[in-house]
Amino acid sequence: MTRQEKTRTMTLTFAPPSSEALPLQVIEADALETWLKTQPDPVCDWIRNTGFTASLGSTALVPDPQGTVIMALAGYGTPGTRARGRFHLAAAANTLPAGSYRLEGLDPTRAEEEALGWLLSGYVFDRYKDQKPAKARLIAPEGVDAGRLEVIAAGEALTRDLINTPAADMGPAELEAACRELAAQHNAEIGVSEGDALLDQNFPMIHAVGRAADQTPRLIDMSWGDDGPALTLVGKGVCFDTGGLNLKPGGSMGLMKKDMGGAATVLGLAHMIMGLDLQLRLRVLIPAVENAVSSNAFRPGDILTARNGLTVEINNTDAEGRLVLADAxxxxxxxxxxxxxxxxTLTGAARVAVGPDLAPYYTDEDAMASALDAAAARVADPVWRMPFHTPYEAMIEPGIADLDNAPKGGFAGSVTAALFLRRFAGEVPYTHFDIYGWNPVAAPARPKGGVGMGARALLEALPEMLSL
Structure with a gap:
């Protein structure tokens, strides 16, 4: 088996309960002296001699007089330092020696976040090079739904794997294969429209964007569940984006393997929904294409007719994601x-507006936004509501066609892209996420590379959003 053919065998699971697990005492910096007063003098002397101050992310091992480790300490800093990040105990998971640990002293309201972060600290992308995941395993804290968190971690790992895989090994065909594998895992139904069949079945813009690539464009349609409200997830599956004839410069093309990050995140969320057996009817639509350069590539100035009959003037072939999403x-x-x-992963404008860590979203449904914002705070998956600002509709109306795929002027690029998409959602309650899908700097539980954004917040909010 080649490295490219390697399949993931790693699982992100909690350690089984064991009386031999080492206690891991979580200590806030301003509570350290109080805690030390409850400990024997040899323990106090050891901690003070090691210089442990309970700063955020710090760890210490405490031995007995014979040198056997009897406990571990994890510094939990201060509220101010914790506010600047999340999954703080995941840093401990990466520094503690192999073994099983049980948490002590952690605020129960933080247990779920920290337990999930510990699971995610075990993620590595090792398809092309051997990597060493954290070897310290956590026993699920009391009151935490361990099975639920393991499903969520698996969904996040799926998203990361798909984004991290380069386009040579994650083109439209491989993305379809990943969807089929997920469908088989959960007994979901799946169908695919591919190549010229897209024209026969009235998906003209998906076909136009993907027709120049060696791998044929396709629309993947997966369904699961027979009862409950109907939820449709649509994920942008541009497996690589050269920019088309409006070719990107090299510096902008380097991360374009992640331009299918929307599809990857939708599939991770779908795994969570199906793995947790939520009582709803799920549909996943993924237009999977590569935006390539060839003699038959779609051109600036072309006017395309979308599935719903709206005409679209192409003023930049690098604004292709909204075209394939429109048909879906x-x-x-x-x-x-x-x-x-x-x-x-739709616009650079969204990154300029909110940076790489926030998942901006658009909706006209105030109740859904309230549910989503509250859920995001509970599960440490930050989102930020952006405006469907209707007065900007004129900016996406070029005159020669119904819509412009790349309005001139550079203003409100994420807003105008969202308004473009809203034209294709009809009267259905609709929410759009303009995510980045990439973590540029390693952080606890979030290594540099592909990352899910907004999926856990949505999963948490769905019961309220859909009255489940």
Missing amino acids: LALGAEATPDLMISMA
């Missing part, structure tokens, strides 16, 4: 689901 959204709207959500 139009299909999704035809079934009038109770909620439709799109996720896409």
Whole structure:
């Protein structure tokens, strides 16, 4: 088996309960002296001699007089230092020696976040090079739903793996294969429209964007569940984006393997929904294409007719993601689901606005936004509501066609892209995420590379959003 053919065998699971597990005492910096007063003098002397101050992310091992380690300490800093990050105990998971640990002294309201972070600290992307995951394993804290967190961690790992895989090994065909594997795992139904069949089945913009690539464009359609409200997830699956004839410069092309991050995040969320057996009817739509350069590539100035009949003037072939999403959204709207959500690595403007760590989203549904914002805070998956600012509709109307895929002027690029997509969602309650899908700097539980954004917040909010 080649490195490229390697399949993941790692699982992100909690350690089984054991009386031999080492206690891991979580201590805030301003509580250290109080805690030391409850300990024997040899322990106090050892801690003071090691210089442990309970700063955020610090660890210490405490031995007995014979040199056997009897406990570990994890510094939990101060509220101010914790506010600047998340998954703080995941740093301990990466520094403690191999073994099983049970948490003591952690605020129960932080247990779920920290337990999930510990699981995610075990993630490595080792398809092309051997990597060493954290070897310290955690026993699920009391009151935490261990099975639920393991499903969530597996969904996040799926998202990361798909984004991290380079386009040579994650083109439209491989993305389809990943969808089929997920469907088989959860007994979901799946169908694929591919190549010229896209024209026959009225997906003209998906075909136009992907027709120049060696791998044919396709629309992947997966369904699961027979009861409950209907949820449709639409994920942008541009497996590589050269920019088309409006070719990107090299510096902008380097991360374009992640341009299918919307599809990857949708699939991770779908795994969570199906793995937790939520009582809803799930549909996943992924237009999978590569935006390539060839003699038959779509051109600036072309006017395309979308599935719903709207015409679109192409003023920049590098604004292709909204085109493939448009056809998929139009299909999704035809079934009038109770909620439709799109996720896409759509605009650089969103990154300029909120940076790489926030997942900006758009919705006209105030109740959904309230549920989503509250859920995001509970599960440490930050999101930020952006405006569907209707007065900007004129900016996406070029005159020669119904819509412009790349309005001139450079203003409100993420907003105008979202408004473009809203034209294809019909009357269905609709939420759009303009995510980054990449962690540029390693952080606890979040190594540099592909990352899910907004999926856990959505999972937490769905019961309220859909009245489950």
